[in-house]
Amino acid sequence: MTQNTVKRAGKSHFVNMGPIRLRQPFPTQHIEMIDPFILLHHYGPYDISEANNPFDLGPHPHRGFEPVTFLVQGEQLHRDSLGHESVVKAGDVQWTTAGRGIIHAEGPTKDLVRKGGTIEGIQLWVNLPSDKKMIPAKYQHAKSEEFNETISEDKKVTTKIIAGAHEGFYGKFATQTSVNAFMIQAKAGGKDIIHFDKSHQGMLYLLKGTASINASETLELDKNQLLEFNQDGNGFSIEAKTDSTLLFLSGEPINETVATYGPYVMNTQTELLEAMRDYQMGKMGFLPVN
Known part of the structure; x- marks a missing residue:
């Protein structure tokens, strides 16, 4: 990887x-x-x-x-x-x-x-x-x-596949564009690797706990809770320092002008x-x- x-x-x-x-x-x-x-x-x-x-x-x-x-x-x-x-x-x-x-x-x-x-x-x-x-x-x-789930080799990380695909398992929802959405539950000490397509913009959001990403970045409440990835690889590693909940999202960029007002998102x-x-x-x- x-x-x-x-x-x-x-x-x-x-x-x-x-x-x-x-x-x-x-x-x-x-x-x-x-x-x-x-x-x-x-x-x-x-x-x-x-x-x-x-x-x-x-x-x-x-x-x-x-x-x-x-x-x-x-x-x-x-x-x-x-x-x-x-x-x-x-x-x-x-x-x-x-x-x-x-x-x-x-x-x-x-x-x-x-x-x-x-x-x-x-x-x-x-x-x-x-x-x-x-x-x-x-x-x-x-x-x-x-929802389908994948479980890490150490049995400590469960990835629920909401949309898209991971390790041969598919999400429940039909999406209008190419999107992944995974909810990740990791017990303290748990390790796993999350793969996604290089064409996608990817991001990771921490809801609870503390986790190390790629053994270099640390996500922690009230410090860094959001990571945005470059489109230069095909995945990342997670190691939970404490019991943690994370939301992973990725999607193929639309690359169009966006105009928003209140509850509307148009061009x-x-x-x-x-x-x-x-x-x-x-x-x-x-x-x-x-």
Whole structure:
């Protein structure tokens, strides 16, 4: 294996989004995007109760990209204008293709709010190329136990294949572009090698713990939580210093101009204006407040 060298390492700073405080490893002033990935949010862990429920996102639209939710703790209710309503539990993933437009809502289930508990997750925005930005919307949901997994030789590292392929095993989701998404659970002392295609832009995000990458870079909470790789190899090595959780993402760059405004990711400002108009006219569908 030829190791991918590290292009840059970044801290995952906290940002405020209304009542929500969450980590945003990108975009930042240093990392605008990691093509084809537009945005990464790490929300929680939040203590949820009837007296405290900051993560309740009412109906809102999207167009031109794929919002993906990896739920780490708790359970969320998803509803959308296509008629889907599903409970997403810890370890589950939902992959939405917004395409020409979808309205969805998500937040802790009423049962979690009533009983009290913790919620934590990742929201990722995957760009769509210009010829797919106006395709019909689609929703996919897979449960934790449905994903294929690979296990390291030392039995200490488990890699859950969400999308793409690894070591001959395939992800659960049909993606619109060539993308890998792996959730990695590593026990202290565990070692493994992750391979990916040289044509992909690759990155690694640490949710929990401390891990050494390529025996040279260290990922640690509140220090360096994000590594972006150069396209000069076909993989990297991991050694967990403590029990660790990491999200690996890679994708073939789209290499197109990106225009964003709020919940829309298009190629031009005109297309953004059209998206706002279409939403106001009801062309993205309707979803009542629950």
